Amino acid sequence: MAAKGWTAIVPLNIDCDSGRTDLLSYNAATGRAIASVGADPYGEQKIVKDYMAAPGWTSLVPINVDGHDAATDFLSYASGTGRAIVSVAESCAFGPH
Numbered sequence: 123m124a125a126k127g128w129t130a131i132v133p134l135n136i137d138c139d140s141g142r143t144d145l146l147s148y149n150a151a152t153g154r155a156i157a158s159v160g161a162d163p164y165g166e167q168k169i170v171k172d173y174m175a176a177p178g179w180t181s182l183v184p185i186n187v188d189g190h191d192a193a194t195d196f197l198s199y200a201s202g203t204g205r206a207i208v209s210v211a212e213s214c215a216f217g218p219h
């Protein structure tokens with residue numbers, strides 16, 4: 123069982139390893155977001171951040187805008203308001219680098 127209510131579960135790379143996919147889970151109603159990294163055993167996700175983001179995003183699109191690193195950046199879009207933001211991962215903060 124995972125938590126209820128996620129409206130988006132987005133594959134991304136936050137630890138900048140070359141292998142396992144990490145995840146961002148997001149609840150648009152509450153704004154709660156959890157970042158997790160792929161771990162052993164296969165399929166396991168280790169939560170590295172649990173925080174409150176802005177509610178209401180209808181699309182969270184993983185992109186790479188800086189081209190400097192493998193850390194996934196984001197386009198966030200709210201269809202109700204038309205608001206869109208592009209955010210850049212500061213670093214491979216959760217990885218060994």
Ligand SMILES: [Ca+2]
Binds near residue numbers: 137138160
């Ligand atoms: Ca990874």
Ligand SMILES: [Ca+2]
Binds near residue numbers: 187189
């Ligand atoms: Ca990047």
